[in-house]
Amino acid sequence: xxxxxxxxxxxxxxxxxxxxxxxxxxxxxxxxxxxxxxxxxxxxxxxxxxxxxxxxxxxxxxxxxxxxxxxxxxxxxxxxxxxxxxxxxxxxxxxxxxxxxxxxxxxxxxxxxxxxxxxxxxxxxxxxxxxxxxxxxxxxxxxxxxxxxxxxxxxxxxxxxxxxxxxxxxxxxxxxxxxxxxxxxxxxxxxxxxxxxxxxxxxxxxxxxxxxxxxxxxxxxxxxxxxxxxxxxxxxxxxxxxxxxxxxxxxxxxxxxxxxxxxxxxxxxxxxxxxxxxxxxxxxxxxxxxxxxxxxxxxxxxxxxxxxxxxxxxxxxxxxxxxxxxxxxxxxxxxxxxxxxxxxxxxxxxxxxxxxxxxxxxxxxxxxxxxxxxxxxxxxxxxxxxxxxxxxxxxxxxxxxxxxxxxxxxxxxxxxxxxxxxxxxxxxxxxxxxxxxxxxxxxxxxxxxxxxxxxxxxxxxxxxxxxxxxxxxxxxxxxxxxxxxxxxxxxxxxxxxxxxxxxxxx
Amino acid sequence: xxxxxxxxxxxxxxxxxxxxxxxxxxxxxxxxxxxxxxxxxxxxxxxxxxxxxxxxxxxxxxxxxxxxxxxxxxxxxxxxxxxxxxxxxxxxxxxxxxxxxxxxxxxxxxxxxxxxxxxxxxxxxxxxxxxxxxxxxxxxxxxxxxxxxxxxxxxxxxxxxxxxxxxxxxxxxxxxxxxxxxxxxxxxxxxxxxxxxxxxxxxxxxxxxxxxxxxxxxxxxxxxxxxxxxxxxxxxxxxxxxxxxxxxxxxxx
Numbered sequence: 001x002x003x004x005x006x007x008x009x010x011x012x013x014x015x016x017x018x019x020x021x022x023x024x025x026x027x028x029x030x031x032x033x034x035x036x037x038x039x040x041x042x043x044x045x046x047x048x049x050x051x052x053x054x055x056x057x058x059x060x061x062x063x064x065x066x067x068x069x070x071x072x073x074x075x076x077x078x079x080x081x082x083x084x085x086x087x088x089x090x091x092x093x094x095x096x097x098x099x100x101x102x103x104x105x106x107x108x109x110x111x112x113x114x115x116x117x118x119x120x121x122x123x124x125x126x127x128x129x130x131x132x133x134x135x136x137x138x139x140x141x142x143x144x145x146x147x148x149x150x151x152x153x154x155x156x157x158x159x160x161x162x163x164x165x166x167x168x169x170x171x172x173x174x175x176x177x178x179x180x181x182x183x184x185x186x187x188x189x190x191x192x193x194x195x196x197x198x199x200x201x202x203x204x205x206x207x208x209x210x211x212x213x214x215x216x217x218x219x220x221x222x223x224x225x226x227x228x229x230x231x232x233x234x235x236x237x238x239x240x241x242x243x244x245x246x247x248x249x250x251x252x253x254x255x256x257x258x259x260x261x262x263x264x265x266x267x268x269x270x271x272x273x274x275x276x277x278x279x280x281x282x283x284x285x286x287x288x289x290x291x292x293x294x295x296x297x298x299x300x301x302x303x304x305x306x307x308x309x310x311x312x313x314x315x316x317x318x319x320x321x322x323x324x325x326x327x328x329x330x331x332x333x334x335x336x337x338x339x340x341x342x343x344x345x346x347x348x349x350x351x352x353x354x355x356x357x358x359x360x361x362x363x364x365x366x367x368x369x370x371x372x373x374x375x376x377x378x379x380x381x382x383x384x385x386x387x388x389x390x391x392x393x394x395x396x397x398x399x400x401x402x403x404x405x406x407x408x409x410x411x412x413x414x415x416x417x418x419x420x421x422x423x424x425x426x427x428x429x430x431x432x433x434x435x436x437x438x439x440x441x442x443x444x445x446x447x448x449x450x451x452x453x454x455x456x457x458x459x460x461x462x463x464x465x466x467x468x469x470x471x472x473x474x475x476x477x478x479x480x481x482x483x484x485x486x487x488x489x490x491x492x493x494x495x496x497x498x499x500x501x502x503x504x505x506x
Numbered sequence: 507x508x509x510x511x512x513x514x515x516x517x518x519x520x521x522x523x524x525x526x527x528x529x530x531x532x533x534x535x536x537x538x539x540x541x542x543x544x545x546x547x548x549x550x551x552x553x554x555x556x557x558x559x560x561x562x563x564x565x566x567x568x569x570x571x572x573x574x575x576x577x578x579x580x581x582x583x584x585x586x587x588x589x590x591x592x593x594x595x596x597x598x599x600x601x602x603x604x605x606x607x608x609x610x611x612x613x614x615x616x617x618x619x620x621x622x623x624x625x626x627x628x629x630x631x632x633x634x635x636x637x638x639x640x641x642x643x644x645x646x647x648x649x650x651x652x653x654x655x656x657x658x659x660x661x662x663x664x665x666x667x668x669x670x671x672x673x674x675x676x677x678x679x680x681x682x683x684x685x686x687x688x689x690x691x692x693x694x695x696x697x698x699x700x701x702x703x704x705x706x707x708x709x710x711x712x713x714x715x716x717x718x719x720x721x722x723x724x725x726x727x728x729x730x731x732x733x734x735x736x737x738x739x740x741x742x743x744x745x746x747x748x749x750x751x752x753x754x755x756x757x758x759x
Contacts (some may be wrong), residue, residue, distance in 0.1 A: 175614050197736050200611030201604060207586050209637060210617045212512070232638065234617050401512060423512075424570025425584040435741065442743045452581055453528050456741040459604060463734045483741075488525075490570045490581050 022059050022171065027255040029172040029182065030054075033163055038174065038182050038255055049169070053079045059171050070167040072129045082169070099140065102148040116142040132165035152470060174255050176228045183222060183252070191221050192408065193433045195481025197461045202404055203228055205429050205486050211236040212401035213394050215418060217271065219244050220408035225431075226266070227252035229404065233265050240391045240400070241268045242418070244409075246384075269391045273384065275417055277392040395421045403428040410437050412444065419450065422489045430485040438485040451487040458483050508585050509633060509665040510640070516564045516582065521665060523589045524573075525581040526554060533585065533593035535664070538562050556580065585665070587633035597654050600630035601697065604738040610638055613693040617643060622691040622711055624648040624678045625698055629658045632671065636662075640670045646687060650677040682707035689713055 022028060022041055030037045032049055039047050045056035054070060059082065068082040102108075117125075117139065125135050139161060140146050146154065172178065180196045188195075202225065208214060210233055216226050218241065226241045230253065233239050241248055248268045381389075394400075403422045405411045411430045422428055428451075432438050438456050445451045459481055463474045508521040516522055516536060524532045532552070540550040540561075550561040556578030567573060569584040583589060588603050601609070609631065615621060619639045626632060626649035635645050649655050655675040662668045676684070679700060691711045696704055747756045 177611060177614055196611060197604070197608055197734075200607035201738075204603060204607035204610060204634060205588060207588065207637065209511070210641065231616055424568065425582075426512075426570075427586070427588075439741075439743050452525055452583075455528065456743055458739045458741065460737040460739060461734055462736075488570075488583060490572075490583075491568070493572050 020173065021061055021063050024060060026257050027174050028059075028064065029174050029178050031170045031172055032168070033166050036172075036178060036182050036185075038179065051078055053077075054169070055079070055081050058082045058084060062171075064171050064173045067168055067170045070169060072127075074129045078127070080167075085168070099154065100147055101151045101154055104150060105148075105153070108145050108148055114143050114145040115139065116144065126165075132162075132167045135165055136161045174257065176231050176256070179227070179252055179255050180224065183224060191224055192406065192431075193480065193482050194221060194224065194406070194431060195459075195461060195478060197459050198431065198481040198484060199225065199228060201457075201459065201484060202406075202429055202431060203232070205484075206402040206404050206427055208232040209237070209401065210234040213238045213240070213398070214402045214404070215240045215242060215395070215400045215421065216404040216406070217242040217414055217418060218249070218404075218406050221249065221406050222251040223249045223254075224252040225404060225406050226250075227256050227258075230258065230262060230266055231256065233262075235261055235265060237265055238394050239266050240274075240394065241266055242271045242274060243268065244271055246270065267387055267391045267394075269388045270384070271414070271417070273388045274391055277388045278395065278421070399423040399426075401426050404431070405429070406431040412437065412441050415441060419489065424489055424491045426489055428487055428489060431482055432485070433480070433482045435483045438483050441485060445487065448492070450490060450492045452490050454485070454487040456483060456485050509587070509590075509637070509667050511666075512584060514568055516567050516569065518565055519664075521585045521590075522564060522569075523583040523585055523593060524552065524554070524559065525583050526556060530555075531583075531589065531593050533590065534559075534561055534564075536561055536564050554580065587630075587637050590633050591630045594628055594630060596628050597657065598625075598627040600628045602630070602738075603634075604736055606631050606634045608734070608736055609695060610634060613695065615639060615693050617641075619643045619692040620646070620690050622646045622648075622683055622687060622694045622708075624683075624696055624704065625650070626654060626658050626673060627697065628654070629661055631695070631697075632658070632662075633665070633667075636667050636670045640667070643670070645671040646683070646691075647671060647673050648676045648678050648683065649673070650675065678707060679703035683711045687711050 020026075024041050024043055026041050028039055028041060030039055030047060030049065035049070037047070037049060039045075039056075041056065041060065043060075045060075047054050047056055052070070058068065059066070062084065066084055067086070069085045070080040071083055073079045073081060122135070122139070125138060130138075136158065146157070149157065176199075177196065180191075180194075180199055183191050184195060206214065206229070208229060212233070214229055214233070214237075216229055216239065218225050223241075226239065226248070230239050243249070250268075253266070399421050401423060403418055403426075405414055405418070405428075407414060411432060415428075415430060419428065430438060430441065435456070435458070442454055442456055445454055461481060462477050465472055465474055518536055518538075520536045522534050522536055524534050526532075532554070534552055537550055538561075539547040542548050552559045552561055554575060557576030559573065559575050559580070564573065564582060567582060569582060571582065572579050573582055587606075591600065591603055591606070594600070613621070615635065615638050617639060620643055621635050621639060623632060623635065623645060624647065626647040632645060632647055639645060647658070649658070652675055655673050659668070659673045662671050662673070674684070678696075679698065682704075688710050690713065692713060694708050694712050696708065698704060748754070749756070
């Protein structure tokens, strides 16, 4: 089924991966009707789908998008093996055909006794290995009221039974859309209530070009935003994934089965290390005549705030210790050695950092200069430090084309720390499950002159049921998908504007 | 060049977004002369409520900086599909960023995708789609209105993205999308008065695992259907502060 392209356009990378065969170690999405579940394929894979246990052996080596029938192992428990099949039959179609229906429900009395089969009998039908269609057929036959129901009511009943007895699953390749759906439905708090429409807006507003450099600070979102942004970046572009603690949350990134090329565009760095690296090199550069004047101006201002910022960052890290429920080892203040990746130079940083809180700004400068002596850089650098340097190298000369912040912590000081590294006329966007922090930041940003186009928005999303004569909005609706603060970075004008300008009211 | 890559300095021929305030922005073409209503070439001077701007003076200025107007100032911003959506000349009702985001998200469009769109309208969605799929993807967009097709084509060229898009005048409900596109599209989007008429043609064009999106409220993909409506709500933020000791009122927004 290989269709070659003659339209004069280059190769198409998009759906190549969807023609993949399932390998051990891949993540896949198992779908049963509307229920989807993310699963990592293992050799003797067994997965629980609700109360049913499925043995996933047959899917390995087969292409995705195959449908499998769940065939019960007749041992009395709800364990199933899979058999590939071409498509599934819908119960509703099959069973509705031969049954007459009523016109309305005036004579239907719901006394809970319409079903003649008892619970035990139904359960035994199920464990006996009878097919789903046969079981539902039995239920209909033994129902006193089924024939009196209206056509719509019968359909609804069958759909409900189908959901319970549906015995086909489809294997799908994960996409951002699917993963977002799975995560939001399973546990929205794990992704801070980031609903798909809000995520889609983040991705569009930050405006990802395949060859741009983008920063994302993410804490508490399972790596979903980083995975989504990485989706649109190719070789030539970079995504600097900034996180608190030693290890980023990567669940969603892993789930996307990104290949090595794609993963090479991703640099994960700890925020504290990154900022230190960006600061420290420019502090030593201050003595260097060739340094870019503008850069040092910006870094100067950062340094002058650095004491309060570092305090703030430290506080942020401490609070993130409490809030983030992960097994990561976070850099602790005393360097207590609980961090696996804590190495000598970092421990030294931490100890000196504790002292720094009592020291004035001048000493901060001195300490920074101490760090740039050559002896230290001669020793073999650990991986995290190399990654941090790589990230700093991207951000220092030409800054990022966009910034996304999605954090459990209050975003204010994170924004202040990272905004200087966004190029002028580029967007930044902050997500927060609550509106209050964004309102505070809005007011703060309005006072400075380094951003324009500030907007705080929330989206209202409602889904609809579309059926003939039964189209209406769904009864349940999500209350909130979180709030967004968006804006565009501009160059701070250094000259004071003496003219009274109408636009200065903004 | 304008929409294809970011650059630092404004050059002749660029599209620039003149930002006055969050609700007032204008797209300007940087060229020395411009045609007025009488079809005469006159000096390109842009008038705003804060004064006039000699557009030629923008050449050499950096994006993201302030420029002086005769009675005030404004910022010049780099064009993006989002800013273009807010400033483009409407030839039809357009789709705005919240819906555009949802469409791109649901259609799973990514770099390299081949996307088919009808109708082109004013090109609001098209700009966002192109940004998403370039440099290796391609957008095939159709509209049955001759003038709109030619304006759209011209705009894509001026914006430096003409290589990533093909605009064609065609009534897709009657005549389909053209057999050369059969089985090529990763994603297809319909925003038409009667989209159901185009669906059979759409089915031929979409690849085995492609996606179909209709009037941004439907999604069809084998058996997966989703209908949503979204409404963005913008919050207006104001701080009103009364100093009780001096009895003065400060407002900060």
